[in-house]
Amino acid sequence: MRMRYAKEELKTLTVQLSQAAGLTADDALLFADALVDADLHGVSTHGLSRLSIYLRRMELGLIDPRAALRVERQRAATVALDAANGVGQVQAMKALEMLIPLAKQNGIAAATIRNSQHFGALSYYCNRAAMHGCILLATTNCEPAMSPTGGTDAFFGTNPIAASFPTGKGFTIKIDLSTSAIARGNIIAAAKKKEPIPLGWALDPDGEPTTDAQKALLGTVLTMAGHKGYALAMMVEMLSGVLSGAAVGSEIGSMYKNLDRPQNVGHFFCLLHIDAFMDHAEFICRVDATIESIKAGRKLAGVSEILVPGERSARMAIENDRLGIPIGPETLKELEEWCVRLNVPFLLHQEEKQAAI
Numbered sequence: 001m002r003m004r005y006a007k008e009e010l011k012t013l014t015v016q017l018s019q020a021a022g023l024t025a026d027d028a029l030l031f032a033d034a035l036v037d038a039d040l041h042g043v044s045t046h047g048l049s050r051l052s053i054y055l056r057r058m059e060l061g062l063i064d065p066r067a068a069l070r071v072e073r074q075r076a077a078t079v080a081l082d083a084a085n086g087v088g089q090v091q092a093m094k095a096l097e098m099l100i101p102l103a104k105q106n107g108i109a110a111a112t113i114r115n116s117q118h119f120g121a122l123s124y125y126c127n128r129a130a131m132h133g134c135i136l137l138a139t140t141n142c143e144p145a146m147s148p149t150g151g152t153d154a155f156f157g158t159n160p161i162a163a164s165f166p167t168g169k170g171f172t173i174k175i176d177l178s179t180s181a182i183a184r185g186n187i188i189a190a191a192k193k194k195e196p197i198p199l200g201w202a203l204d205p206d207g208e209p210t211t212d213a214q215k216a217l218l219g220t221v222l223t224m225a226g227h228k229g230y231a232l233a234m235m236v237e238m239l240s241g242v243l244s245g246a247a248v249g250s251e252i253g254s255m256y257k258n259l260d261r262p263q264n265v266g267h268f269f270c271l272l273h274i275d276a277f278m279d280h281a282e283f284i285c286r287v288d289a290t291i292e293s294i295k296a297g298r299k300l301a302g303v304s305e306i307l308v309p310g311e312r313s314a315r316m317a318i319e320n321d322r323l324g325i326p327i328g329p330e331t332l333k334e335l336e337e338w339c340v341r342l343n344v345p346f347l348l349h350q351e352e353k354q355a356a357i
Contacts, residue, residue: 003332004324004351011036013335013348014051020342021058022065027090034089038121039325041313045185046121048327049192052334053255054087054117055342062262063087063117069094077106080244081113085262088119092267096125099271100132107276112244113267118142118255122162123176123310125269130166133280135272137163141240141247141265143254145184147220149230152207154220155249158184159236164310166274168284169291174310179233180221187216188256192330239268324351 014032015025023031039047057063067086071079079098083091095111102109122138129136142157158178165173178184182201190197191213199209202216210216223229241248246266253263274283295306320326327335332348339346 002326002328004320004326005348006324006351007036007040007321009348010039010048010325010327013339013344013346014048016344017051017055017335017338017342018065020344021055023087023090024066027065027087030090030093031087034093034120034124036325037124039327040317040320041121041123042316042320043121043123043313044326044328044331045183045189048335049185049189049331050118050120051331052338055338057117057255057259058087060259062259067091069098077102077109079109079111081111083113083116085115085117085264088117088265089124091116092119092125092269093128095267095269096128096136096271099269100129100134103134103271103273104132104275107273108271110268110270112240113269114244114246114264115262116246116265116267117263118265119267121176122160123164123174123313126162126164126176127172127174129271130164130172133166133274135163135165135274137161137270137272138268139236139240140267141237141249141252142184143252143258143263143265144250145221146180146223146233147203148233149223149227152203152220153250156223156230156233156237157252158221159233159240161232161236165287166284167291168288171314172310173287173291173308174313177224179224179229179236181224181229182221184217184221187213187221189328191217193328236268240266244268 011032014035015028018028018031035047058065064085067084069091070082070084072082073080081095095113099109099111125138126136139161141159144154145158146156147153148155158180160178162176167173187197196211197213197216199211202210202219202221204210204215204219244266247264253261274280291308336346
């Protein structure tokens with residue numbers, strides 16, 4: 001059973017654990033905000049459920065909590081960055097903060113980042129860019145989990161693509177999708193709970209379809225839409241891995257399995273400043289008109305409302321902010337264990353608010 005906890009309490013606890021693991025106070029705040037934001041929006045596979053493995057890799061020296069983001073090459077509006085094996089969320093936010101003024105000056109700015117880690121939900125960075133009147137297109141490669149169409153060996157990660165667009169509706173249009181049939185985090189979550197997965201998500205180590213989450217983690221995730229997902233995964237690998245100078249395909253270290261070497265994940269950010277293309281107010285009007293046109297369309301039987309990407313998670317964030325964020329027992333147990341390990345007080349209080357009927 002998942003219990004609910006206040007957003008600020010979860011952030012505070014994450015900050016304290018992160019600082020105990022070596023992050024500075026400012027970096028711990030960045031890190032905690034990214035993790036808790038994922039849980040707030042219902043993306044628990046990329047939130048606090050990952051904190052334990054991040055802390056473990058810091059403990060083993062596989063993530064440097066004090067790493068400085070380094071500029072390796074720069075032109076007017078492009079930067080090639082080295083995350084220096086630092087915390088992925090922290091280095092990605094610092095990269096975005098570097099790009100925003102460049103985009104506002106030049107209309108567009110782009111960055112590659114190498115020597116990074118798994119850095120959570122891409123939509124977190126895209127939504128932050130939207131707050132600054134920008135559109136961020138973001139990609140990242142990941143540890144091998146997905147085979148190319150026709151193959152059975154894991155080569156690609158789930159290689160997600162994301163972008164967010166500001167609106168006047170109180171939420172951002174948020175596109176954040178993996179190029180796999182399902183995000184691998186969902187299989188990890190099922191394995192932790194010892195639950196089966198649907199057929200069509202993954203292959204076992206012998207290349208056979210499986211509903212066993214543990215076998216799926218040893219095998220490969222399937223691409224979305226067959227060869228089309230394969231093509232998109234290749235595009236992400238080119239931008240995030242090859243162009244950045246990061247590891248590619250099977251060279252990427254596994255966050256969970258390879259506890260003897262860094263991951264060397266690569267990211268790609270391309271930032272557009274809306275005012276370089278049209279007045280921001282006009283853009284918002286056009287976006288809102290597009291949303292209204294979509295919602296005014298005919299609905300399937302049994303459908304009460306047509307939603308746009310990002311709307312459901314925005315509503316969930318409002319509810320979770322009011323009621324408390326649901327945290328599963330496995331994650332809660334990990335948090336308690338790390339509090340003992342790092343001598344941090346475990347000060348979470350279960351929320352007792354009820355959803356409105």
